[in-house]
Amino acid sequence: MMVVYALYGVAALLVLAPLAIALGRSPRGSAVIYGASLIVTLTLGMIALLNLFEYSGRVSVVSLPLGLPWLGAHFRIDALAAFFLVVVNLGGAAASLFALGYGQHEDSPQRVLPFYPAYLAAMNLVVMADDAFSFLVSWEFMSLTSWALVIAHHRIKENLQAGYVYLLMASFGTLALLLAFGLLAGSDGNYAFDAIRATHANGGLAALVLILVLIGAGSKAGVVPLHAWLPLAHPAAPSHVSALMSGVMTKVAVYGFVRIVFDLLGPPDWWWSMVVLGVGGITAVMGVLYALMQHDLKRLLAYHTVENIGIIYIGLGLALAFKAHNMPLAAALALTAGLLHVFNHSVFKSLLFFGAGSVLNATGERDMEHLGGLIHRMPQTAFVFLVGCVAISALPPLNGFVSEWLTFQAILLSPQLPSWGLKFLVPAVGALLALSAALAAACFVKAFGVTFLGRASTPAAQAAKETDTNSLAAMFFLAALCLVAGILPGFFIDALAPVTRSLVGISMPHQAGVEWLSIVPIAESRSSYNGLLVFIFIVFSGTLAASAIHRLASDKLRRGPAWDCGYPDPNPATQYTASSFAQPIRRVYGTSVFRAREIGEMPAPGSILPARLTVKLRDLIWDAAYAPVADGIGYASEKLNSLQFLTIRQYLSLVFAALVLLLLVLAIWP
Amino acid sequence: MRGLSFDIAHMLAGSLVLVSFMQLYQDRLYALLNIYALHALILAMSVAWQAFVQDAPHLYLTAVIALVFKAIVIPTALHKIIVRLGIHREIETVVGVGPAMLLGMGLVALAMVVMLRVTAEADPLAREDLAFALSVVLLGLLMMVTRRNAVSQVIGFMSLENGLVLAATGAKGMPLVVEISVAFSVLIAFIVIGIFLFRIRERFDTVDVQALDRFRGERR
Numbered sequence: 001m002m003v004v005y006a007l008y009g010v011a012a013l014l015v016l017a018p019l020a021i022a023l024g025r026s027p028r029g030s031a032v033i034y035g036a037s038l039i040v041t042l043t044l045g046m047i048a049l050l051n052l053f054e055y056s057g058r059v060s061v062v063s064l065p066l067g068l069p070w071l072g073a074h075f076r077i078d079a080l081a082a083f084f085l086v087v088v089n090l091g092g093a094a095a096s097l098f099a100l101g102y103g104q105h106e107d108s109p110q111r112v113l114p115f116y117p118a119y120l121a122a123m124n125l126v127v128m129a130d131d132a133f134s135f136l137v138s139w140e141f142m143s144l145t146s147w148a149l150v151i152a153h154h155r156i157k158e159n160l161q162a163g164y165v166y167l168l169m170a171s172f173g174t175l176a177l178l179l180a181f182g183l184l185a186g187s188d189g190n191y192a193f194d195a196i197r198a199t200h201a202n203g204g205l206a207a208l209v210l211i212l213v214l215i216g217a218g219s220k221a222g223v224v225p226l227h228a229w230l231p232l233a234h235p236a237a238p239s240h241v242s243a244l245m246s247g248v249m250t251k252v253a254v255y256g257f258v259r260i261v262f263d264l265l266g267p268p269d270w271w272w273s274m275v276v277l278g279v280g281g282i283t284a285v286m287g288v289l290y291a292l293m294q295h296d297l298k299r300l301l302a303y304h305t306v307e308n309i310g311i312i313y314i315g316l317g318l319a320l321a322f323k324a325h326n327m328p329l330a331a332a333l334a335l336t337a338g339l340l341h342v343f344n345h346s347v348f349k350s351l352l353f354f355g356a357g358s359v360l361n362a363t364g365e366r367d368m369e370h371l372g373g374l375i376h377r378m379p380q381t382a383f384v385f386l387v388g389c390v391a392i393s394a395l396p397p398l399n400g401f402v403s404e405w406l407t408f409q410a411i412l413l414s415p416q417l418p419s420w421g422l423k424f425l426v427p428a429v430g431a432l433l434a435l436s437a438a439l440a441a442a443c444f445v446k447a448f449g450v451t452f453l454g455r456a457s458t459p460a461a462q463a464a465k466e467t468d469t470n471s472l473a474a475m476f477f478l479a480a481l482c483l484v485a486g487i488l489p490g491f492f493i494d495a496l497a498p499v500t501r502s503l504v505g506i507s508m509p510h511q512a513g514v515e516w517l518s519i520v521p522i523a524e525s526r527s528s529y530n531g532l533l534v535f536i537f538i539v540f541s542g543t544l545a546a547s548a549i550h551r552l553a554s555d556k557l558r559r560g561p562a563w564d565c566g567y568p569d570p571n572p573a574t575q576y577t578a579s580s581f582a583q584p585i586r587r588v589y590g591t592s593v594f595r596a597r598e599i600g601e602m603p604a605p606g607s608i609l610p611a612r613l614t615v616k617l618r619d620l621i622w623d624a625a626y627a628p629v630a631d632g633i634g635y636a637s638e639k640l641n642s643l644q645f646l647t648i649r650q651y652l653s654l655v656f657a658a659l660v661l662l663l664l665v666l667a668i669w670p
Numbered sequence: 671m672r673g674l675s676f677d678i679a680h681m682l683a684g685s686l687v688l689v690s691f692m693q694l695y696q697d698r699l700y701a702l703l704n705i706y707a708l709h710a711l712i713l714a715m716s717v718a719w720q721a722f723v724q725d726a727p728h729l730y731l732t733a734v735i736a737l738v739f740k741a742i743v744i745p746t747a748l749h750k751i752i753v754r755l756g757i758h759r760e761i762e763t764v765v766g767v768g769p770a771m772l773l774g775m776g777l778v779a780l781a782m783v784v785m786l787r788v789t790a791e792a793d794p795l796a797r798e799d800l801a802f803a804l805s806v807v808l809l810g811l812l813m814m815v816t817r818r819n820a821v822s823q824v825i826g827f828m829s830l831e832n833g834l835v836l837a838a839t840g841a842k843g844m845p846l847v848v849e850i851s852v853a854f855s856v857l858i859a860f861i862v863i864g865i866f867l868f869r870i871r872e873r874f875d876t877v878d879v880q881a882l883d884r885f886r887g888e889r890r
Contacts, residue, residue, distance in 0.1 A: 653815045660780065660808070667783045 002051045002060045003077045003128060006085070009044040010124050013037065016117035024110030030103040033113045034096045037120060041092035044124060048085035051077050052495060067133050074130035074192055079498035080263065083339065084127045084255040087346045091248035092120045094474050098354045099240040101470030105361050111152040112238055119145035119244065123252050132181035132191040136174065139256070143170035143220075146249060149241045150233045162232035169219050169229040176216030177256070180209045184264060193264060200266030210272050213260045214279065220253035222306045223313065224283040225621045230306060231290070235298035235366065239357020242298060246305040247350035251342050254312055261320070262335075262503040270324040270419050276317030277425055281432035284310030286621075288439040289593055292446070292585050293617055295368045295578040297356045300447055301349065304392060307436055308345040311404065312338050314429055318410045319504065321422050328506040330413045333521050335500050336493055336508050337406035343492065344399040344485060348391040351478040355385035358467035358475070359451065363460045368447065368578045373456040377464040382452045384475040389448045391482040393441035397535035399485035402492075402519070404437060405529055409521045439585065446581040455572045487531035490519050579615065586615070594618060675723045676795055682716035683802035686836060687778060690809040690829060694774050695767055699752055699760050699821055703745050706825045710740035713832045720839045723795070729839055736835060744828065744860055751864060752821060755871055765816040773816075777808040799840025806833030818878055820870065824863050831856045 016036055023029035051058070059078045066073040077085065099116075106112055122145055125138035147170065151163035183205055184196045201209060219226035234246045261268070287306030294300040315338025322331035358381045359374060360366055375382040391398035394405075411433070414426035456462040466472075485492050490511030497507035511519050518530040590596030595618040603609040646654070689709045696702045714737035721729030765773075785801035792800075810830030814823050 649815060649818070652811075656811045656815050659811065660777070663780055663784050666788070667780060 002047055003062045003075050004060075006044055006047050006077060006124070006128060007062065007064075007075060009040050009047065010121045010128075012040045013117040013121035013124070016040075017114050017121075020113035020117065021110070024113050030106065030109045030113060031100060033117065034099045034103055037117050038093055038096035038100070040117075041089040041096060041120060045086055045089035045093060048077070048082045048089060051082040052079065052086065052498065061130065063130075067137070068191075071131060071133055071191055073134045074194075075125075075128045075134070076130035076193070077128060079502045080255070080258065081127050083496065083499050084251065084342075085124065087251050087343055088120075088123045088127060088248050091244055091251075091346050091350050092123070094350050094354075094478055095240040095244050095248075097477070098243070098357070098471050098474035099238075101468035101472075101474075102238075102240055102354075102357055102361060104468070106238060108152065111154075112149060112241070115145045115148045115152075116241070119149060119241070123244075123248060126252050127255055130193045132185060132193070132196070135256075136178060136181065139177065139220075140170075140174055142249065142252065143167075143174065146233075146237070146241070146245055149237045149245075151236070152238060152241075153236070156236075158232075159236040162229070162236040166229045166233040169226065173216045173219035173226070176212045176219070178216075180212035180216060180260065183209050183212070184260070193259075196264045203269065206265055207269065207272070209265060210261060210275070213257055214275065217253045217257040217260070218279070221250045221257070221309045221313075222253075222283075222287075223279055223309060224286045224306065225625045227283070227287070227306045228622060228626055231294075231299050231302040234302035234305065235296065239298070239353055239360060242302070242357070243350040243353035246302055246353060247346040250305055250309055251346050254309070254316075254342055258316065258339075258503070261316075262323075268320050268324045270321065270422070273317045273321035273324060274421055274425055276313055276320055277422075277429045280310045280313030280315075280317050281429040282310070283307070283313060284436040285432050285439075286310075286593070288436045288443060289585075289589055292439060292443050292582045293590065293594065295450075296366050297359065297368050297371075297447065297451060298353070298366050300368075300443065301352050301356060304352075304440065304443070305345075305349060307440060308341065308349070308392070310436065311407065311433065312341050312345070314338075314433055315341060315403075315407050315410065317429075318407070318414075318426070321417060321426070322410075322413070323504050325417055325419070327413075327416065328504050329508075329522070330410060330416070331504040332500040332506050332508050333406065333413070334410035335504055336496050337403055337410055339496050339499060340406060340489075340492060341400075341403035344391070344403050344482075347478050347481050347485065348388045348398075348400060351384060351388040351475055351482065352392065354471060354475045354478070355381055355388060358471055359464075362464040362467060363458075365458065365460055368450045370458045371451045371456070371461045372454045372572065372575065373452070373461060374464055375452040377456075377461075378452075378466045380472055381467055381475070384472075384479040385452065386448055387479040387482055389444040391486070393444045394437050395441070396529075397483070397486045397531045397538060399482050399489070402486060402489040402529070402531065404433070406493075406521060407433065409527055412527075413522070442585060443582075446578055450576070450578045450581065454575045457572045457575070483535075487535045488517060489529075489531055490514060490517055493519060590617065593620070595620065675719075676798075679716065679719055679723060679795055680798050682712060682719055683799055683836060683840075685712050686716060686832070687802050687805045687809070690806050690813075690833075691771065691774055693825065693829060694770050694809060694813055694816075697761055697767065699757060699762075699819065700749075702822055702825055703748050703752070706748075706828060707741050707745040709829055709832055710736055710745070713836060714741060716836060717839045720799075732835070732839060736832075740828065740832065740856070747860075747864065748821065748824070751867060755821075755867070757819070757821070760819065762817060762819045762822065764818045770812065770816050774809050774812055777812060778805040781805040781808055796840045800837055803833045803837035803840060806830070806836060809833075820863075820867055820878075824860070824867075827859065827863075828856065831859075 016033055020029065020033045023032055051060070059076060061074065061076045063072045063074045103109065103112070119142065122138055122142035126135060126142055129135035129138050147163055147167050150166055151159055153159050154163075181191065184201060185191050186199060186201075190196060190199065200206075214223070215226065219229075222230040230246075230250075234242050237245060261272075284307050287303050287308075287310055291300050291303035291307065294303060315334050318334035319331045319338060322328070322334055356366070358378065359371065362378060362381075363371060363374075365371055387398070391400040394400040408430065411426055411430040414422060414430075417423055417426070456464075493508055493511045497510070500507045508521060514520050514528075516530055517532050518528045520528040586594075586596050595616075597616045599614045599616065601612040601614070603611060686709065689705060689712055692705050693702060693709065696705055714733045717729055717736055718733040721727065721733060781804040782801050785804050786797065789797045789800060807830050810826050810828075810833055813826030813829065817823055817826060
């Protein structure tokens with residue numbers, strides 16, 4: 001019955017969309033729509049939570065007489081769907097709450113409001129769909145509504161271009177998924193997931209499906225090298241939508257991958273995991289390296305989504321490896337790590353995008369070089385943004401650490417794998433994961449330091465005001481969630497038990513009973529982690545140190561010059577900038593990965609021209625994978641252009657020739 | 671009875687192909703129209719025979735539609751149009767008659783090879799019918815491609831439709847609705863094309879479609 005209630009919720013969201021068209025221009029419109037979306041997503045989240053806990057993922061199914069006449073539309077909530085519904089609706093509720101404040105400043109709400117609830121509904125539908133047709137329709141609906149949100153501010157030229165690239169990649173991904181489902185359904189056309197589950201595809205076909213799903217779901221999730229649209233499109237949307245796209249929609253794509261590869265495709269081959277692990281490792285490192293080179297705050301966050309998707313794929317790849325080698329406990333651990341990171345990333349990435357949105361609202365700037373010193377003007381935003389930064393950098397005691405630690409625990413189990421390929425690959429992927437974690441920390445030191453610390457670089461940053469209560473409430477809620485998931489991870493791991501049980505047949509050991517609220521993934525003798533103790537220790541020692549300093553040090557307040565490098569210069573442009581912070585890392589990795597070139601121009605002695613340092617970066621993935629395709633299409637369309645200007649008889653002859661050719665093929669075909 | 675009914679159906683469908691060749695051969699508009707009327711008449715006979723053989727009374731209706739509209743109304747109307755346009759003595763040349771006939775023969779052979787192979791298990795009556803129908807369709811298309819005058823392109827289109835009707839009636843159990851809608855669509859197409867003919871004529875003083883190309887500034 002749960003699925004029926006959930007569908008009522010989705011229907012409510014779909015009703016909100018036309019309502020929003022009517023209300024779009026009225027001053028109360030955005031409050032009504034976002035308020036209603038908040039209530040509906042909260043309800044949907046509750047339904048999903050109930051399904052996950054109370055019924056421990058019992059399956060509930062409904063089929064509606066919609067869609068294809070002989071198929072209908074099937075919807076289903078099982079443990080996996082319930083977990084992802086929680087992620088989707090938690091993100092949706094937080095974004096709606098944030099938008100209650102943030103949406104007030106929107107200059108063209110009628111372009112955002114109608115698509116927002118429809119977008120939420122589409123993501124819910126993707127997760128609930130139980131046949132290929134409904135899945136693809138919902139998936140495409142999700143792409144289209146988010147595309148409309150990306151180009152909401154269509155007067156900015158880059159947004160239109162981002163929308164174009166996004167639309168192209170989205171349809172490409174859907175094409176791959178369409179082919180994958182076509183192969184899964186076989187020649188009988190069994191598009192219901194139940195029928196697909198019952199018939200397992202054999203070796204070569206299953207491998208083809210895996211590759212297609214990796215492309216189809218991966219292009220939506222932002223897997224390298226299919227990530228090109230993501231850092232363009234995510235920042236272009238209004239910030240609460242960016243949070244949804246980055247924090248939630250990429251997770252829906254991960255859901256598609258998990259659903260097909262773990263659930264529908266049948267038992268995996270061992271080498272599948274090599275592909276997934278390799279893709280995950282490269283994605284993680286490339287994502288964070290790209291992020292380090294950015295100085296646009298929202299684009300930096302979008303590139304970090306690419307990195308985190310890589311981490312999630314590493315977890316999923318490990319789970320595939322262990323599942324293929326019949327090591328269910330280890331598979332459960334790796335899958336739990338991946339799924340927990342799905343949840344964690346959706347929480348802290350939404351939080352960070354909200355923070356970036358608040359900054360954007362307060363200053364009108366996304367470029368970090370034009371910000372700075374915001375901690376004095378927006379102290380609460382700065383605090384929650386710091387929490388998000390710590391969480392995404394995977395520092396204890398926050399939640400990012402837990403999932404990455406679990407991933408490492410799974411990596412440490414890899415010597416037990418029998419195949420040599422994996423024995424060598426998995427530690428290498430572990431090294432990539434460690435590298436990306438360290439680089440992520442560096443990147444967020446840069447993001448937080450340059451944006452919030454130092455002195456304001458522009459008058460806009462100087463004049464910033466603290467953001468409104470609703471936005472702050474949403475951010476504090478997510479920050480609290482980061483902390484709770486960090487210090488009490490056992491409950492979250494236990495919540496994932498029904499999901500892993502349904503996908504790999506077994507779940508991680510029950511964590512709620514472990515003493516002192518520790519988590520013990522494999523055995524006490526191997527490893528355990530206690531977030532609560534770490535938290536108490538940090539709080540205790542921090543308080544102790546602070547009070548000792550306050551007690552023992554002089555209590556006279558003294559304000560001195562900041563960031564002056566020994567030269568007290570009143571110009572804030574002399575501060576450490578984002579690009580100067582990233583320069584050492586650019587020197588190390590950038591020359592090979594981005595062909596970075598630094599060109600210094602020193603004016604001749606006596607000249608009054610300023611000295612300049614220009615950095616040129618090239619996106620090699622774009623050059624290698626996208627530019628040739630674009631050039632090829634351009635060339636072909638130029639050649640085919642003359643077909644636009646034929647005479648009527650020539651067109652008829654073309655049709656005729658094509659028909660005769662096809663008949664000839666039919667005649668000659670053996 | 672079985673053998674005789676098959677032979678007659680075979681003969682009528684074969685005559686349709688033969689008349690299609692006559693259309694292809696004929697390059698005077700007036701005579702072309704007469705041959706088209708003959709084409710439609712044979713189609714009506716063939717459909718009526720199918721109705722008798724298959725014992726499907728609704729096919730008689732199709733036959734009547736074919737007879738009234740395609741063999742009488744449309745040719746008469748086209749006659750009038752041609753007279754009003756003053757092109758009833760026109761002789762047109764695009765592809766020579768000889769090559770066109772050779773191409774047509776090739777197409778008929780192709781249609782036979784394709785159809786007889788893919789319908790190996792079908793009822794022999796329907797099988798032959800489908801093969802002839804495909805030939806008629808291809809010959810109609812060939813006519814549209816090789817003619818320059820808009821009126822003869824219309825006739826090519828109409829005879830192509832005739833081929834479709836022949837295929838539809840050959841297959842058992844084709845619902846009446848489909849046939850009526852096909853007939854209706856032909857009528858609509860005829861009206862639309864007729865109107866267009868006059869519009870083209872008003873504008874360019876000719877129904878030679880080459881004039882349209884010249885107007886667009888294209889080279890041939």
